[in-house]
Amino acid sequence: MGELTDKIKGNVNEMVGKAKEALGDHNRxxxxxxxxxxxxxxxxxxxxxxxxxxxxGDNI
Incomplete structure (x- = not known):
C-alpha cells in the first residue's frame, strides 16, 4: 500500500473509532x-x- 492509502485508512479508522467511543459512552x-x-x-x-x-519512499 502506498502512503496516501495508509493515511486514508488511518483517518477512516480514527473517525469510526471516535464514533464508536461516543456511542459506547452514550450507551454506557x-x-x-x-x-x-x-x-x-x-x-x-x-x-x-x-x-x-x-x-x-513507498518501497519499504
Missing part, C-alpha cells in the same frame, strides 16, 4: 467505548506508517 457500553479507543490508536498507527512511507 464500556466494551464498545474501548473498541473505539483501540480503533483510534490503530488509525494513528496507520497514519504514522503512511508518513514514514512518504518520507522514505
Amino acid at each position: 457500553d464500556a466494551d464498545m467505548k474501548a473498541e473505539g479507543q483501540a480503533q483510534q490508536v490503530e488509525g494513528k498507527g496507520q497514519q504514522l506508517k503512511g508518513s514514514v512511507k512518504g518520507a522514505l
Whole structure:
C-alpha cells in the first residue's frame, strides 16, 4: 500500500473509532467505548506508517 492509502485508512479508522467511543459512552457500553479507543490508536498507527512511507519512499 502506498502512503496516501495508509493515511486514508488511518483517518477512516480514527473517525469510526471516535464514533464508536461516543456511542459506547452514550450507551454506557464500556466494551464498545474501548473498541473505539483501540480503533483510534490503530488509525494513528496507520497514519504514522503512511508518513514514514512518504518520507522514505513507498518501497519499504
